[in-house]
Amino acid sequence: MSIKPKQLDRIKTALVILFFIFVSLLFIIPFYWMLVSSFKPTGEIFTDSLSLLPKNPIISSYTNLLGTHFLRWYLNTMIFAVGYVILGLFVCSLAGFAFAKYKFKFRNLIFIVIVAAQMLPIHMQLIPLFIMLTKSGIVNTYAGLIFPMIANPLGLFFVRQYMLGIPDDLMNAARVDGASEWQIYYKIILPISKPALGAMAILFSLFAWNNLLWPLIVMRTEEMFTLSVGLSTLIGQYRPQYGMLMAGSTLAVLPIVLLFLKMQSYFISGLTAGSIKG
Amino acid sequence: MLKNLFYNKKVVPWIFITPFLLFFTVFKVWPIVYSAYLSLHEMSGLNTSNFVGLQNYFEVFSDSDFLKAVWNNTKYMIGTMITLIPIPLIFAVLLDSKHCKGKNIYKAILFIPTLTSLVIAAAVFKILLYEGEAGIINTIIGLFGFSPQKWLISPYLTIPSVILIATWRWTGMNLIYFTTGLTGISQELYESASIDGANMLQRFFYITVPLLKPIIIFVATLNLIGGYKLFTEVFMLWDGGASPGKSALTMAVLLYRTAFSYFELGYASTIGFVMALIILVLSLIQLKITGFFNEEE
Incomplete structure (x- = not known):
């Protein structure tokens, strides 16, 4: 009995598909468990961890969250994300535009210094930043959280690369029409650069949404925590609140996943540009 | 006056990079320099510091x-x-x-x-x-x-x-x-x-x-x-x-x-x-x- 090439092809296809279904299921497990555990009493999460569905689903983990500063953490995180995106994109795109489209003294030197700074991990700046913020009194404020992040070399670099591809003729035509350089930036360059700005907006907001170390150092009181810092306190030594932690995690992940499903390409180009780890 | 500056192609790039350079210098370059300074000091609290030379480095290794x-x-x-x-x-x-x-x-x-x-x-x-x-x-x-x-x-x-x-x-x-x-x-x-x-x-x-x-x-x-x-x-x-x-x-x-x-x-x-x-x-x-x-x- 011999297998025809066509049948072999089908078998291969079936095997590859089965493989990816298996892998996909493995990768979904953590999300599934997060969701299921958010409806289980904390005791049941560990002792009865094999039940695919909660025996007696409860929503108290969600309602208990309201007893913490959870909503405030959510709001803080949104303020961080929006503030960082608006200010960061403005500052980075304006400078990126200058580096891409104008000739000026020391242009290349300044650019190299900026990009080289990106290679140093933020960890070496954490202590100095903490001392500076504390002494200037903006520790534990939104300004203290956002300002040090705004001049992002990666954002500058990415936007500049994109703007290099915009033809100079467009700008010259506008100049003939009497546009100022600011108008060229604001009315021509910015709208054309939307894909690059969108990618960076995703990168910046995911940092705001997910990073732990930075807000952990800047935000010192519970009502100023971001989601990451707030959720991390629920796992504390004295009374780990796994049910609430899972409920809070579900609520924190949800908007990101929904947004991702709606605008995948921005997410992928933003994250592959940023390759943020940690 | 300000309006004219935005028509000057020599000045404009400097205006455009100023906000970035400002934040970059204050929150990136300065902390790096400051961190080198701090690493040569022994601190107790935020204000008091003693110069200890390379002692911290010997200690780290x-x-x-x-x-x-x-x-x-x-x-x-x-x-x-x-x-x-x-x-x-x-x-x-x-x-x-x-x-x-x-x-x-x-x-x-x-x-x-x-x-x-x-x-x-x-x-x-x-x-x-x-x-x-x-x-x-x-x-x-x-x-x-x-x-x-x-x-x-x-x-x-x-x-x-x-x-x-x-x-x-x-x-x-x-x-x-x-x-x-x-x-x-x-x-x-x-x-x-x-x-x-x-x-x-x-x-x-x-x-x-x-x-x-x-x-x-x-x-x-x-x-x-x-x-x-x-x-x-x-x-x-x-x-x-x-x-x-x-x-x-x-x-x-x-x-x-x-x-x-x-x-x-x-x-x-x-x-x-x-x-x-x-x-x-x-x-x-x-x-x-x-x-x-x-x-x-």
Whole structure:
């Protein structure tokens, strides 16, 4: 009995598909468990961890969250994300535009210094930043959280690369029409650069949404925590609140996943540009 | 007056880069300089500091905790090299084959962990890695005949546990890099190799891997840098980073604890400075060894 090439092809296809279904299921497990555990009493999460569905689903983990500063953490995180995106994109795109489209003294030197700074991990700046913020009194404020992040070399670099591809003729035509350089930036360059700005907006907001170390150092009181810092306190030594932690995690992940499903390409180009780890 | 400035092509670029340079100097350049200064001082609290010369540096390199942290970071980094290059690469090749249907769905599913906060990832894995027989991961490995493991308790398994989380979280990311690279490889190369009698493995090792080399180097560099920055997972899995026998203590965790549990800001700065140097030097060495600089000629 011999297998025809066509049948072999089908078998291969079936095997590859089965493989990816298996892998996909493995990768979904953590999300599934997060969701299921958010409806289980904390005791049941560990002792009865094999039940695919909660025996007696409860929503108290969600309602208990309201007893913490959870909503405030959510709001803080949104303020961080929006503030960082608006200010960061403005500052980075304006400078990126200058580096891409104008000739000026020391242009290349300044650019190299900026990009080289990106290679140093933020960890070496954490202590100095903490001392500076504390002494200037903006520790534990939104300004203290956002300002040090705004001049992002990666954002500058990415936007500049994109703007290099915009033809100079467009700008010259506008100049003939009497546009100022600011108008060229604001009315021509910015709208054309939307894909690059969108990618960076995703990168910046995911940092705001997910990073732990930075807000952990800047935000010192519970009502100023971001989601990451707030959720991390629920796992504390004295009374780990796994049910609430899972409920809070579900609520924190949800908007990101929904947004991702709606605008995948921005997410992928933003994250592959940023390759943020940690 | 201001309006005229915006018509002057000599002045305008300087106006445009000023906000960036301002924030960059204050919050990036100055902290780097300041950190070098702090690393030469002994601080108690925020204000009082004594110049101690290189003493902190001598101390760091003979500090058993720091050396242990460097070693733990290294173990973790090597682990991510072993999982986070081959696995996404194989997935990418399979996804790229004509036998795969529904690529975008798998890609999206594998990518979603990348969007998840590490705080959340670590919290969920703390449940999944529960050491009892009923733990999810223990149940899964039980299906393959392995006995239950004390994942987060046994010092030998703490770093592997963190590597497991990293693999879950970054496979989708690296998969994207590799699939992007694969689309740049012409199908004709594979076809002519097939005609010459090359089997699947030969095609993989003699066409795919060499042509993807720049991307493999790039991903390896990300793993290297990420490996030495590890913080959040350890901080979350062991309540502030107190892993059993310091078996998962990392440089970043040590830096955080030195600064914010012991308030030794000078010494913490030294750790940060050395950490940055280690990352910088290792990335340059890696790029050099793998011939990254030659290819740019």
